Amino acid sequence: MTNLTNRRITLAARPVGAPKDSDFKLIEEPVAEVGPNQVLLRTVYLSLDPYMRGRMNAVASYAPYVEIGETMVGGAVSTVVASNHSDYKPGDLVFGYTGWQKYALADGSNLRVIDSTAAPISTALGVLGMPGLTAYVGLLDIGQPVAGETVVVSAASGAVGAVVGQIAKIKGCRVVGVAGAEEKCRYVVDTLGFDACVSHRSENLVEELAEACPDGVDVYFENVGGVVFQAVLGHLNADARIPVCGLVSHYNDTDRPPGPDSMPRFARTILTKRLKVQGFIIFYHANREAAFREDMTAWLDDGKVRYREDIVEGIEQAVGAFQGLLEGRNFGKLLVQVSEDPTRGR
Amino acid sequence: MTNLTNRRITLAARPVGAPKDSDFKLIEEPVAEVGPNQVLLRTVYLSLDPYMRGRMNAVASYAPYVEIGETMVGGAVSTVVASNHSDYKPGDLVFGYTGWQKYALADGSNLRVIDSTAAPISTALGVLGMPGLTAYVGLLDIGQPVAGETVVVSAASGAVGAVVGQIAKIKGCRVVGVAGAEEKCRYVVDTLGFDACVSHRSENLVEELAEACPDGVDVYFENVGGVVFQAVLGHLNADARIPVCGLVSHYNDTDRPPGPDSMPRFARTILTKRLKVQGFIIFYHANREAAFREDMTAWLDDGKVRYREDIVEGIEQAVGAFQGLLEGRNFGKLLVQVSEDPTRGR
Numbered sequence: 054m055t056n057l058t059n060r061r062i063t064l065a066a067r068p069v070g071a072p073k074d075s076d077f078k079l080i081e082e083p084v085a086e087v088g089p090n091q092v093l094l095r096t097v098y099l100s101l102d103p104y105m106r107g108r109m110n111a112v113a114s115y116a117p118y119v120e121i122g123e124t125m126v127g128g129a130v131s132t133v134v135a136s137n138h139s140d141y142k143p144g145d146l147v148f149g150y151t152g153w154q155k156y157a158l159a160d161g162s163n164l165r166v167i168d169s170t171a172a173p174i175s176t177a178l179g180v181l182g183m184p185g186l187t188a189y190v191g192l193l194d195i196g197q198p199v200a201g202e203t204v205v206v207s208a209a210s211g212a213v214g215a216v217v218g219q220i221a222k223i224k225g226c227r228v229v230g231v232a233g234a235e236e237k238c239r240y241v242v243d244t245l246g247f248d249a250c251v252s253h254r255s256e257n258l259v260e261e262l263a264e265a266c267p268d269g270v271d272v273y274f275e276n277v278g279g280v281v282f283q284a285v286l287g288h289l290n291a292d293a294r295i296p297v298c299g300l301v302s303h304y305n306d307t308d309r310p311p312g313p314d315s316m317p318r319f320a321r322t323i324l325t326k327r328l329k330v331q332g333f334i335i336f337y338h339a340n341r342e343a344a345f346r347e348d349m350t351a352w353l354d355d356g357k358v359r360y361r362e363d364i365v366e367g368i369e370q371a372v373g374a375f376q377g378l379l380e381g382r383n384f385g386k387l388l389v390q391v392s393e394d395p396t397r398g399r
Numbered sequence: 400m401t402n403l404t405n406r407r408i409t410l411a412a413r414p415v416g417a418p419k420d421s422d423f424k425l426i427e428e429p430v431a432e433v434g435p436n437q438v439l440l441r442t443v444y445l446s447l448d449p450y451m452r453g454r455m456n457a458v459a460s461y462a463p464y465v466e467i468g469e470t471m472v473g474g475a476v477s478t479v480v481a482s483n484h485s486d487y488k489p490g491d492l493v494f495g496y497t498g499w500q501k502y503a504l505a506d507g508s509n510l511r512v513i514d515s516t517a518a519p520i521s522t523a524l525g526v527l528g529m530p531g532l533t534a535y536v537g538l539l540d541i542g543q544p545v546a547g548e549t550v551v552v553s554a555a556s557g558a559v560g561a562v563v564g565q566i567a568k569i570k571g572c573r574v575v576g577v578a579g580a581e582e583k584c585r586y587v588v589d590t591l592g593f594d595a596c597v598s599h600r601s602e603n604l605v606e607e608l609a610e611a612c613p614d615g616v617d618v619y620f621e622n623v624g625g626v627v628f629q630a631v632l633g634h635l636n637a638d639a640r641i642p643v644c645g646l647v648s649h650y651n652d653t654d655r656p657p658g659p660d661s662m663p664r665f666a667r668t669i670l671t672k673r674l675k676v677q678g679f680i681i682f683y684h685a686n687r688e689a690a691f692r693e694d695m696t697a698w699l700d701d702g703k704v705r706y707r708e709d710i711v712e713g714i715e716q717a718v719g720a721f722q723g724l725l726e727g728r729n730f731g732k733l734l735v736q737v738s739e740d741p742t743r744g745r
Contacts, residue, residue: 107671114671278666297670303663312658317649319662320624323678324643325453325460330676332669 055093057084057134060368061124061154068109071305071379076109077125077372084156087135092164094131094147094157096391099368100178101127101375102212106304116336125153125371128183130167130174132395141166146396148177153371155391169396172353179212179386180360181349187298187335188216189345192274193224194338195296195331200225202271203290205262207281209250210237210361212386213298217274218247219358226272229265231281233381240384245359253277258284269293277302283315289326297332304379361385401439403430403480406714407470407500414455417651417725422455423471423718430502433481438510440477440493440503442737445714446524447473447721447729448558452650462682471499471717474529476513476520478741487512492742494523499717501737515742518699525558525732526706527695533644533681534562535691538620539570540684541642541677546571548617549636551608553627555596556583556707558732559644563620564593565704572618575611577627579727586730591705599623604630615639623648629661635672643678650725707731 058081065078087093108119108126119126129152133145138161141147149164151157167177179185191213198204204221208214209230218228218241230241230250238250249265251258262284269290275282279302289295322328352358363385365374371389378387404427411424433439454465454472465472475498479491484507487493495510497503513523525531537559544550550567554560555576564574564587576587576596584596595611597604608630615636621628625648635641668674698704709731711720717735724733 275666278663282666297666300663300666300670303667306663309659309661310663312660313655314658314660315655315662316660316665317624317646317652317656319665320621320628320643320646321649323676324646325678325680327678327680327683328676329678330669330674332671332673332675334670334673337673 055084055086057156058082059084059154059156061152062368062371063122063124064109064119066121067111068106068305070307072106072109072372072376074372079369085158087137087158090138090160091136092133092138092141092147092159092161093135094149094151094159095134096129096131096151096155096157096368097146097394098175098178098364099127099129099153099371099389099391100182101371101378101387101389102184103299103301103304103378105375106379126150127152128178129157129391130177131157132392140164144395146174148182153368155368171350174394174396175362175364175388176353176360178388179362180216180353180358181346183335184212184386185216185349186338186342186345188213188220189349190335190338190341191296191298191333192217192220192272194341195333196272196274196294198224198226198272201227203227203229203266203268204272204274205229205231205266205270205285206274206276207231207253208276208299208301208381209241209247210384211276214274214276215241215245215360215385216358219245219352221272222246223352223357227266227268229262229270231262231277231285234384237384240361244361253281253284259287262288272296274298275300279303286319286322289322289328291326293326293328295328295330297330301379301381362388364388364390366390401430401432403502404428405430405500405502407498408714408717409468409470410455410465412467413457414452414651416653418452418455418718418722420718425715431504433483433504436484436506438479438484438487438493438505438507439481440495440497440505441480442475442477442497442501442503442714443492443740444521444524444710445473445475445499445717445735445737446528447717447724447733447735448530449645449647449650449724451721452725472496473499474524475503475737476523477503478738486510490741492520494528499714501714517696520740520742521708521710521734522699522706524734525708526562526699526704527692529681530558530732531562531695532684532688532691534559534566535695536681536684536687537642537644537679538563538566538618540687541679542618542620542640544570544572544618547573549573549575549612549614550618550620551575551577551612551616551631552620552622553577553599554622554645554647554727555587555593556730557622560620560622561587561591561706561731562704565591565698567618568592569698569703573612573614575608577608577623580730583730586707590707599627599630605633608634618642620644621646625649632665632668635668635674637672639672639674641674641676643676647725647727708734710734710736712736
């Protein structure tokens with residue numbers, strides 16, 4: 054035992070629909086001794102991402118689900134507190150999937166040291182991390198936008214959507230965002246440089262989308278599903294591409310929604326418009342990481358990609374923040390600051 | 400005026416749901432004189448294909464729809480009766496989209512002379528024609544099957560499905576057909592060499608499909624939509640490909656079907672299984688015609704691809720035959736023999 058106290062959040066019950074507070078449990082316990090080849094980490098920033106909702110269900114997916122009583126999964130940037138591993142020394146800042154907790158013992162095999170001089174370390178969880186790579190691969194490799202085409206992205210102010218839209222602008226496209234709150238819409242246009250943004254809360258979403266996309270839609274980057282998807286469907290051009298990255302509007306679904314069945318309309322549109330609809334999971338695209346990192350670093354340096362973070366303080370805030378994420382209450386990349394950022398004020 | 404009498408079938412009304420007899424009109428009229436650069440054709444075989452249902456609706460699609468009072472569109476093999484065009488001489492056999500009629504005056508620009516010594520001329524409407532090319536492009540270019548994978552094809556005994564399955568066998572795949580009637584299922588297994596076939600009329604379609612696909616489904620070639628698609632969906636492997644070629648079960652839909660809404664389940668499967676779902680329209684793949692023709696001719700010569708034709712006699716049978724096509728009553732490539740085949744008995 055060390056004299057440190059860990060605080061970790063476990064999955065206490067499988068959520069039915071929206072995750073409730075009682076589906077999680079905050080556990081305090083002493084941190085165990087650092088074993089051979091182990092590294093003791095103190096979490097600085099924990100990333101909260103929509104995919105975590107899927108890991109709470111006992112359904113076979115692309116990754117194992119979280120067992121009841123286990124610490125919730127999640128990527129984090131941490132400081133090495135103690136190390137019995139030759140690759141890491143105390144003070145190193147590392148990225149790893151160390152979960153919703155303050156301290157983690159890791160075996161070192163799945164950690165990556167972060168260069169804290171290149172960019173703020175929190176970006177390893179955002180624009181320079183998994184969400185940024187997701188945007189890059191989904192838009193460029195699957196969406197394949199061509200200059201002059203129109204790209205629509207849902208959850209436009211989110212960690213992925215904001216990057217998608219900015220890369221599409223770099224590639225010379227007309228970019229239209231879909232977001233909820235008015236301030237998010239203003240942000241993606243005024244700060245991120247999208248050409249337009251419409252609110253999925255509008256009763257005239259279909260018409261507003263048509264107005265924002267006078268030449269139709271060539272790429273729809275799907276983050277949400279539901280009404281936004283249905284609204285975009287009617288505006289798709291022939292040969293449009295739909296990278297399916299997320300479906301956050303459905304993650305809390307418990308039953309199949311009531312009718313009418315919109316599937317035949319979708320199938321007909323796939324056929325008559327020759328759509329390419331392709332799902333992707335970023336964990337299978339690690340081979341694109343080097344190219345992504347090079348491009349994104351340059352874009353950040355040139356000010357061509359901007360980002361916004363929504364940081365809550367303290368591991369005990371993770372559950373509430375995650376609940377808000379599924380409802381679109383965050384504004385920018387959602388992070389939990391679990392301990393002091395040693396690079397701040399440097 | 401010639402002293403010949405044309406018989407042509409026009410669209411008299413836009414069908415609501417399944418096309419009724421009264422949606423068509425059989426017109427008899429004298430054949431006009433052959434003008435400069437024109438060719439007079441007598442239809443030997445008219446092809447009936449599911450896509451024609453779409454052309455009856457006043458809905459913008461990949462091709463113009465048929466106006467009320469116009470002759471129904473369709474591909475046909477015809478004999479040149481008279482010609483004022485230097486490329487064609489009486490007795491030539493040609494393919495063209497000359498429609499549901501006995502005689503057609505064509506300007507020669509969209510005709511193709513058929514080599515009647517290479518294969519029966521009716522195959523220009525089937526295995527060596529548009530349905531064959533559709534199978535070839537959809538399976539190989541979009542489905543991209545790999546030896547050892549499992550390919551499922553719906554409407555398995557139809558003009559496209561039968562070719563899809565046989566090409567997939569040539570490529571070393573396990574091939575499972577879905578058809579309606581028991582004799583169609585027997586045919587695709589016993590004559591075409593599919594590994595298995597299940598009936599979409601079975602109450603245990605999902606279970607029977609699972610049994611026929613012990614390693615899951617890697618390519619689903621979609622011709623029908625509806626219940627077959629829903630049944631296949633649960634058996635798809637990660638990275639499965641779905642070329643969407645047709646949706647014949649939906650062509651007569653008038654309203655959106657009742658709920659539940661199956662769209663979210665489909666979207667979730669696209670995401671978690673990383674599906675690629677891609678619609679295609681064969682008219683945009685003419686660049687593949689040479690390769691197709693070379694391969695298919697060799698496969699036919701080697702006996703690796705077989706085909707079956709369902710031929711009705713007389714242009715006045717076209718409406719009834721087409722109605723049957725949408726209900727799966729045909730067995731093999733549906734053709735209307737409009738006049739004597741001059742190559743028969745040679």
